[in-house]
Amino acid sequence: xxxxxxxxxxxxxxxxxxxxxxxxxxxxxxxxxxxxxxxxxxxxxxxxxxxxxxxxxxxxxxxxxxxxxxxxxxxxxxxxxxxxxxxxxxxxxxxxxxxxxxxxxxxxxxxxxxxxxxxxxxxxxxxxxxxxxxxxxxxxxxxxxxxxxxxxxxxxxxxxxxxxxxxxxxxxxxxxxxxxxxxxxxxxxxxxxxxxxxxxxxxxxxxxxxxxxxxxxxxxxxxxxxxxxxxxxxxxxxxxxxxxxxxxxxxxxxxxxxxxxxxxxxxxxxxxxxxxxxxxxxxxxxxxxxxxxxxxxxxxxxxxxxxxxxxxxxxxxxxxxxxxxxxxxxxxxxxxxxxxxxxxxxxxxxxxxxxxxxxxxxxxxxxxxxxxxxxxxxxxxxxxxxxxxxxxxxxxxxxxxxxxxxxxxxxxxxxxxxxxxxxxxxxxxxxxxxxxxxxxxx
Amino acid sequence: xxxxxxxxxxxxxxxxxxxxxxxxxxxxxxxxxxxxxxxxxxxxxxxxxxxxxxxxxxxxxxxxxxxxxxxxxxxxxxxxxxxxxxxxxxxxxxxxxxxxxxxxxxxxxxxxxxxxxxxxxxxxxxxxxxxxxxxxxxxxxxxxxxxxxxxxxxxxxxxxxxxxxxxxxxxxxxxxxxxxxxxxxxxxxxxxxxxxxxxxxxxxxxxxxxxxxxxxxxxxxxxxxxxxxxxxxxxxxxxxxxxxxxxxxxxxxxxxxxxxxxxxxxxxxxxxxxxxxxxxxxxxxxxxxxxxxxxxxxxxxxxxxxxxxxxxxxxxxxxxxxxxxxxxxxxxxxxxxxxxxxxxxxxxxxxxxxxxxxxxxxxxxxxxxxxxxxxxxxxxxxxxxxxxxxxxxxxxxxxxxxxxxxxxxxxxxxxxxxxxxxxxxxxxxxxxxxxxxxxxxx
Numbered sequence: 001x002x003x004x005x006x007x008x009x010x011x012x013x014x015x016x017x018x019x020x021x022x023x024x025x026x027x028x029x030x031x032x033x034x035x036x037x038x039x040x041x042x043x044x045x046x047x048x049x050x051x052x053x054x055x056x057x058x059x060x061x062x063x064x065x066x067x068x069x070x071x072x073x074x075x076x077x078x079x080x081x082x083x084x085x086x087x088x089x090x091x092x093x094x095x096x097x098x099x100x101x102x103x104x105x106x107x108x109x110x111x112x113x114x115x116x117x118x119x120x121x122x123x124x125x126x127x128x129x130x131x132x133x134x135x136x137x138x139x140x141x142x143x144x145x146x147x148x149x150x151x152x153x154x155x156x157x158x159x160x161x162x163x164x165x166x167x168x169x170x171x172x173x174x175x176x177x178x179x180x181x182x183x184x185x186x187x188x189x190x191x192x193x194x195x196x197x198x199x200x201x202x203x204x205x206x207x208x209x210x211x212x213x214x215x216x217x218x219x220x221x222x223x224x225x226x227x228x229x230x231x232x233x234x235x236x237x238x239x240x241x242x243x244x245x246x247x248x249x250x251x252x253x254x255x256x257x258x259x260x261x262x263x264x265x266x267x268x269x270x271x272x273x274x275x276x277x278x279x280x281x282x283x284x285x286x287x288x289x290x291x292x293x294x295x296x297x298x299x300x301x302x303x304x305x306x307x308x309x310x311x312x313x314x315x316x317x318x319x320x321x322x323x324x325x326x327x328x329x330x331x332x333x334x335x336x337x338x339x340x341x342x343x344x345x346x347x348x349x350x351x352x353x354x355x356x357x358x359x360x361x362x363x364x365x366x367x368x369x370x371x372x373x374x375x376x377x378x379x380x381x382x383x384x385x386x387x388x389x390x391x392x393x394x395x396x397x398x399x400x401x402x403x404x405x406x407x408x409x410x411x412x413x414x415x416x417x418x419x420x421x422x423x424x425x426x427x428x429x430x431x432x433x434x435x436x437x438x439x440x441x442x
Numbered sequence: 443x444x445x446x447x448x449x450x451x452x453x454x455x456x457x458x459x460x461x462x463x464x465x466x467x468x469x470x471x472x473x474x475x476x477x478x479x480x481x482x483x484x485x486x487x488x489x490x491x492x493x494x495x496x497x498x499x500x501x502x503x504x505x506x507x508x509x510x511x512x513x514x515x516x517x518x519x520x521x522x523x524x525x526x527x528x529x530x531x532x533x534x535x536x537x538x539x540x541x542x543x544x545x546x547x548x549x550x551x552x553x554x555x556x557x558x559x560x561x562x563x564x565x566x567x568x569x570x571x572x573x574x575x576x577x578x579x580x581x582x583x584x585x586x587x588x589x590x591x592x593x594x595x596x597x598x599x600x601x602x603x604x605x606x607x608x609x610x611x612x613x614x615x616x617x618x619x620x621x622x623x624x625x626x627x628x629x630x631x632x633x634x635x636x637x638x639x640x641x642x643x644x645x646x647x648x649x650x651x652x653x654x655x656x657x658x659x660x661x662x663x664x665x666x667x668x669x670x671x672x673x674x675x676x677x678x679x680x681x682x683x684x685x686x687x688x689x690x691x692x693x694x695x696x697x698x699x700x701x702x703x704x705x706x707x708x709x710x711x712x713x714x715x716x717x718x719x720x721x722x723x724x725x726x727x728x729x730x731x732x733x734x735x736x737x738x739x740x741x742x743x744x745x746x747x748x749x750x751x752x753x754x755x756x757x758x759x760x761x762x763x764x765x766x767x768x769x770x771x772x773x774x775x776x777x778x779x780x781x782x783x784x785x786x787x788x789x790x791x792x793x794x795x796x797x798x799x800x801x802x803x804x805x806x807x808x809x810x811x812x813x814x815x816x817x818x819x820x821x822x823x824x825x826x827x828x829x830x831x832x833x834x835x836x837x838x839x840x841x842x843x844x845x846x847x848x849x850x851x852x853x854x855x856x857x858x859x860x861x862x863x864x865x866x867x868x869x870x871x872x873x874x875x876x877x878x879x880x881x882x883x884x
């Protein structure tokens with residue numbers, strides 16, 4: 001284990017912050033380290049340049065009679081601000097209380113290296129792998145993977161495979177192996193509402209012209225009925241109903257009860273679409289959230305003004321089989337219909353991502369479940385996730401292959417935040433998981 | 443006229459910005475100039491110190507058989523920022539296109555000096571005034587008149603009078619003399635809504651907990667029905683209905699038609715309480731306006747967050763006989779009733795001011811009308827104003843006397859803004875108005 005932790009610490013020491021051009025050389029150094037590590041294990045490694053940060057591909061010698069498994073990961077990390085909130089320096093990893101502390105320890109270096117080290121163990125002990133392996137590691141995940149889709153399209157043939165495995169999601173609770181088989185999609189938009197030509201005195205003109213701040217509030221309010229159900233016409237048309245086994249399993253999943261949600265979020269009550277549990281609302285039902293709203297005077301004291309303009313930013317989390325473009329059009333129609341006279345509405349459509357779902361009871365899905373049970377000692381739970389990882393759907397569309405998500409992140413791993421950490425037991429479990437997974441997939 | 447314009451230019455050159463402590467000496471110099479001017483006219487003048495800027499009182503020799511008229515004005519001015527938008531320096535007055543350009547030219551130095559110069563002309567020509575006169579000039583109007591109410595209470599007996607005249611409001615259009623007999627009151631409040639303990643990822647947690655940004659929008663939306671009528675229980679209970687003569691007159695008032703409102707505000711449509719014209723909505727109907735709203739991410743691009751907090755600032759313009767404290771309590775009840783589960787609401791009540799109304803057909807009201815007609819050559823229109831001038835109601839309550847409002851400000855006089863200006867013809871008309879007014883009141 002010491003040698004493996006040494007590898008992880010070396011990997012974590014690179015400040016491979018992909019969004020910060022000052023760290024461009026660090027991201028490159030990290031990619032070079034990866035190339036060396038993978039080459040040293042006897043794999044055939046390619047470093048592909050992109051407009052920003054390289055993509056690293058590694059493969060064993062492929063044999064026609066073996067199944068091909070692609071394992072995806074990313075070696076770039078989030079920024080570390082506010083750095084003063086870290087209990088130990090983000091790029092000087094250390095172990096305390098059974099956890100490895102450092103930026104990238106969970107997201108995604110720790111999880112991805114566990115797969116590499118699992119492969120290394122297998123190669124050392126068995127001399128070869130039970131599958132044809134393709135490692136696909138990018139350095140731009142934290143900036144939205146701008147180079148990945150073009151790369152997948154260009155190298156579609158070389159990347160042909162039977163299954164994709166990704167460890168970049170969560171475990172519902174410590175010691176509870178978790179397989180993800182779905183993700184929500186997303187569509188975003190921003191609205192600007194304009195009323196009078198300039199800010200008006202609310203005494204002199206109040207009551208005779210529409211107030212853009214009131215109008216934006218009424219638009220936001222129009223998105224839901226009083227119970228929390230989304231009121232956009234046709235919004236639920238393509239929502240795939242939950243299956244009975246999902247509802248039954250999710251009712252028992254640790255860490256996702258109403259009480260758990262309240263404890264994690266600090267909210268005083270759950271709130272959402274009637275007829276569904278919190279887990280169901282998060283993993284299998286769509287949302288309409290306002291992420292930002294603003295108009296008029298927000299400073300200290302009062303300024304009795306009718307603002308000339310108001311804005312709001314929305315994101316809609318989508319579930320199978322909703323289509324982002326279809327929902328985006330329905331949202332636009334709804335907003336335009338609900339904009340009052342005297343207000344000019346501009347809708348700027350933002351980024352899109354399709355929802356994802358695969359069958360966890362497929363052959364590959366079952367292999368993933370068995371591998372998780374072998375690595376962690378108990379049968380895994382099967383969940384979907386509330387967040388969006390557009391590349392999973394991109395890989396499905398371009399390579400035609402499903403991804404199984406074998407996440408090792410725990411709710412208190414602080415990904416993207418100060419004091420990111422990774423449980424040593426999950427690092428070790430991840431290595432075991434990789435070994436079991438390749439066997440089971442074979 | 444040259445001598446009178448010289449006086450006005452001298453008065454305007456003082457940068458008597460009451461809110462800016464750097465201009466404390468300028469405000470004082472301006473008060474001293476006023477004392478000299480009034481003393482030079484043979485009036486008995488007192489300068490009263492306050493915590494900030496002095497109050498100046500001037501009176502002629504009072505005689506028991508004459509009516510007493512108090513004329514109120516203020517010699518302080520608004521700041522001049524953004525100063526780069528002025529076409530000529532704000533404290534170097536000049537005449538262009540028949541207007542006097544400079545800060546304070548309309549609000550309120552020009553209007554107040556017209557009264558002083560009217561008195562000066564009468565004294566020079568007649569040797570005495572037809573009334574007992576009290577000039578009451580303060581230097582803190584633009585900072586909310588903090589010293590005036592205590593001063594009125596302390597000097598209630600010396601300030602006893604039969605009528606108050608104020609020229610600090612508007613004329614509806616050029617050449618249309620205007621008498622104001624009502625003002626809206628105001629009550630303000632600010633709400634803070636708290637949901638989760640910190641900002642949440644809208645993918646991971648969206649759909650299961652209440653979003654404070656949605657909640658604040660729904661609160662704002664709950665204030666009106668779809669047609670624009672205020673939906674707070676009991677809000678209209680004490681609203682005094684419009685009288686037939688008011689509706690008939692306001693329908694003909696120049697500058698207050700729907701088209702005028704659209705031209706002035708730049709809005710594309712009027713909007714407000716059904717069943718009322720724009721003038722009626724502005725002058726005789728109450729409002730519920732949101733002056734500011736904010737939550738979450740308002741910067742460039744998207745941040746898919748459920749904000750932990752949201753805020754909104756409200757002002758309610760009130761009409762006779764609504765009571766600010768009563769309305770404030772009804773608003774609070776309404777907001778609390780409409781706050782969803784899972785959101786904590788804090789309501790902070792802001793400043794209050796009662797609405798004002800007097801009878802324009804009273805003896806003094808008729809005197810004001812005749813004086814306006816004599817000064818401007820046509821019969822005045824009678825209006826109320828949408829804004830709030832709390833001191834008018836304060837003077838009514840403390841001195842027990844009604845105010846007639848004989849405003850000379852035109853809609854394009856840019857008060858409080860760059861390029862404030864005052865029509866020379868209104869300055870001259872104001873002098874004639876004062877002479878006619880004192881005669882008529884006598």
